Every structure is written in structure tokens, then in C-alpha cells.
């Protein structure tokens with residue numbers, strides 16, 4: 329199956345939940361120095377629930393579509409559910425084969441979200457399982 | 460006389476079925492069959508360790524290895540004892556930094572680099588306690604000679620380490636002029652010739668450079684072997700790099716003495732088969748005339764630039780490139796572009812090409828590079844442009 333499947337291209341061309349995050353509870357960001365992909369995510373948390381999410385960024389179709397797809401999935405989840413997300417969940421959401429060339433692009437969204445919950449280490453990438 | 464490209468292509472097994480469009484030779488060149496055969500034949504008939512053993516096979520292996528040294532020396536106008544075999548250009552530059560640099564550079568000394576440099580000609584110098592100063596480039600991608608003058612004037616410059624040909628912009632540096640200026644200011648010059656070596660005839664004595672490094676694998680030879688040339692008196696004065704077998708004169712329980720050059724810098728079993736392969740590559744390339752090669756590659760370059768300019772918004776990163784060119788297209792990430800055309804067996808390189816300071820200077824994080832070798836054709840370029848247009852349409856639809 330093609331990496332550039334219709335759902336990826338659709339989210340890349342028409343990204344969902346883009347925004348500057350004014351008034352957000354927390355913000356996380358992450359860059360992928362080897363390709364220059366960049367994501368910033370803004371989260372609104374209320375009573376342990378993620379009620380709103382906005383994101384900004386530049387980069388390849390996989391990293392940007394990945395964030396867009398993940399954003400739709402995350403809104404309405406509890407913080408615990410968000411923190412429990414694993415890389416395989418992201419691969420499943422994308423639904424396309426992610427090889428060794430592109431896994432960093434695909435997982436950038438998850439790193440960015442997890443970084444938002446670890447502001448002390450926001451310059452450091454928060455480890456996600458088994459990468 | 461001109462080159463018979465059809466015949467040349469037939470010598471490259473990987474190009475056999477004509478489905479591959481390989482425009483990434485600046486990363487590594489493809490290998491002609493004669494190089495692969497030479498290495499295979501060496502393993503089948505002459506394999507032994509070099510400089511170790513009295514049996515005739517060891518002698519055969521030693522002769523083959525030393526013949527390769529002579530070939531590499533003759534190829535760049537050096538003497539055989541001035542040629543050190545390394546694992547590649549990266550190791551050659553590290554050898555200079557770790558050996559000559561550690562012995563000769565102090566805290567206030569300056570190593571001048573250009574913004575064009577590959578990480579392998581940056582990091583080894585940053586690992587030393589001496590200072591690094593940067594020679595800028597102009598909008599066309601050429602080194603700023605006034606910037607160089609200014610740095611030399613500030614004093615304390617002990618070394619200029621500079622590429623002969625940018626692996627991103629394809630711009631040549633005026634080596635002759637740089638070397639003269641450096642020497643007048645009492646500085647040495649190390650040339651990173653990883654890219655230059657395959658596009659231009661080099662005579663290190665005429666250039667009068669002090670160090671000169673390149674890899675075998677960009678020169679139609681195998682990976683795992685590189686060359687360091689240094690002037691004899693420099694090599695003689697430099698401390699050894701790695702310690703081990705072959706680099707010693709004598710070892711006692713108290714210490715060791717060094718072998719003569721170049722063995723002093725070749726600790727351990729060297730890449731013997733790779734040296735044989737490099738020798739075959741040099742012989743193979745030397746059958747062609749450098750002016751014919753340049754003419755062929757420049758014709759491809761001119762044609763490629765013409766075709767690329769038909770792509771809306773495409774921005775070329777330099778002017779008058781040689782060997783390779785790089786570009787950006789607004790809204791199209793180089794990784795998407797090269798991944799998509801890669802699915803059609805068309806190879807371009809994307810990313811920062813191991814030149815992050817240059818990309819930062821250009822205000823971009825990544826670019827796409829197209830590079831040319833002796834076996835490329837206009838048809839390669841045509842097929843690449845068609846695939847690029849398809850990819851751009853898919854991404855922007």
C-alpha cells in the first residue's frame with residue numbers, strides 16, 4: 329500500500345485543528361533536526377479531559393498529516409488515555425506502511441503531544457515506548 | 460574524442476535493465492564491473508594479509524596493495540609515501556585533526572572553515588580546543604574572499620580546511636588563490652576533495668595544498684577506503700593516529716617506536732581488497748579525458764537547469780554549479796518529493812546533505828539535490844522531471 333494514501337494527502341492538503349493556541353492550558357513542541365519537520369501543539373485540559381487541541385507546524389506530508397489525524401483522535405480523550413498512547417496506535421491511525429525511512433516523521437506528532445505534558449524537559453524528546 | 464555513454468553505461472551492472480534513474484552520485488557513485496571483478500579476483504587468487512608473512516601469497520597481496528598506493532599517488536601527482544589509506548574521506552580529515560591538529564593547535568589558534576563544509580570537515584575541528592572561524596559565501600554560493608582576507612588579517616590562523624567543491628551547491632572554491640593567501644599568512648590548507656576528485660584533474664604539487672582527502676566510493680570505487688595525501692615533511696613530523704600492528708617500528712614492555720611513513724598511519728589490517736578496487740576504479744576512470752568528462756557533465760547540468768526552471772516556484776540554491784545542484788520548491792518537502800519519485804526507481808537526495816550550517820545560512824532546513832556522473836544521460840533528467848511533476852501534482856492537487 330502507498331505511503332501517500334488518500335487519507336494522508338487529504339489531511340496534508342486540508343489540515344484539521346490548525347491554530348495558534350491562544351488561551352491553551354499547555355503547549356508542547358518538537359523538531360526533527362534531520363529533516364527540519366517542526367510541530368507545536370496546544371492543549372486545553374478541563375477536569376482531566378482534553379477538550380480542545382490546536383497545532384502549528386511545517387514539514388513533510390507524513391509529519392503534518394500525522395499531527396492532523398492524531399488531533400482528531402485526541403480531542404475528547406482523558407489525559408490518562410492521551411498519555412497511554414503508543415507508537416503502534418499512531419501507526420494504526422495513519423493506516424499506511426511506515427518504514428525505517430519515515431518513522432521519525434510519523435511519530436513526531438506523538439512526541440510533540442507527550443512533550444506538552446513534560447514542560448521541564450521540553451527541549452528533550454520524551455521517550456515513547458520501544459523506539 | 461567524446462565519450463560513448465551507451466558503452467559506458469553497459470559497464471555498470473546496476474544500470475543493466477535501464478529502469479534505474481540514478482542522479483545521486485554525489486552520495487556514492489555506482490561501480491563499473493571491472494572494479495567488482497578486480498576485488499573478486501583478488502579474493503579468489505591473492506588474498507592474504509599485507510606486510511605480514513614471508514609466504515608468496517602475502518607477497519602477492521602486499522604488491523597489490525602497494526600498487527594501489529602508487530596508482531592513487533600518480534592520480535593526484537603525489538609520491539607514494541605521501542599517500543595514507545584510510546576508511547574514507549571522513550577518517551582522512553579526522554586523522555589530520557587528531558594527529559596534526561592535536562600536536563600543533565593551541566587554544567588561541569584558529570582553524571578557518573567555509574560555510575560550504577560537510578559535517579565531516581566541521582566536527583573534527585570543533586572537537587579540538589582551538590577556535591573555529593567561518594568564511595562566508597555570497598548569494599551565488601561562492602566563498603567570500605574578502606571574508607577570508609579579514610580572518611587571515613585577524614591573525615592566529617594555523618589552518619584553512621575547505622572543500623574543493625560543495626556537495627550541495629556544486630560551487631567550486633578558488634583553491635589556488637586560497638592556498639596562496641593562506642601560505643602568505645603562515646597557515647596550512649587542508650582540502651576536502653570528496654566531491655572535487657571525480658570532476659576535475661588534480662595535481663596536489665601544482666596546487667601546493669598541505670593536506671588533501673577523498674573517498675574511493677564517490678570515484679566509482681568501493682566503500683571502506685579513502686585517501687589522505689599530506690606533504691612528506693608534515694607526515695614525518697605528525698604523531699601517529701591509531702596504534703596497533705603495522706604502524707610500529709618496535710614494541711617493548713616500555714613503549715614503542717613508529718614505522719616510517721606512510722605505515723605509521725596505517726594501524727591494523729588495512730582495507731586491502733578495497734585498495735585493489737580503488738586502483739581498478741582509478742585505472743578505469745583514467746582511460747577518459749578530463750575535458751570530455753567535464754563537457755558531458757556540464758551539458759547535463761545545463762539541460763537539467765533548463766528543465767527544472769519549468770517547474771513553478773522552483774528555487775535553485777546556487778549559480779554555475781558543477782557536478783550537483785540543489786533546489787527547493789515552495790510547499791513541497793524534499794522528503795515527500797524524493798520518496799514519491801523513489802517509488803518509481805528515480806534517485807535524488809533530500810535533506811540537509813550533512814551541511815546543517817550551510818542550510819541554516821540559506822534559511823532552509825532541507826533541500827533536494829540532483830547530481831551527475833559519467834553514466835548519466837538527458838533521458839535520466841527527462842524521466843526525473845516527469846516524475847517530479849507527477850509528485851508535485853499529487854501533493855498540491
Ligand SMILES: Cc1ncc(COP(=O)(O)O)c(C=O)c1O
Nearest residue numbers: 547548549577579626651653674
Ligand atoms: C564534501 C564532502 N566531504 C566529505 C564527505 C564524507 O565522505 P565519506 O562519507 O565518504 O567519508 C562527503 C560525502 O558525503 C562530502 O560530500
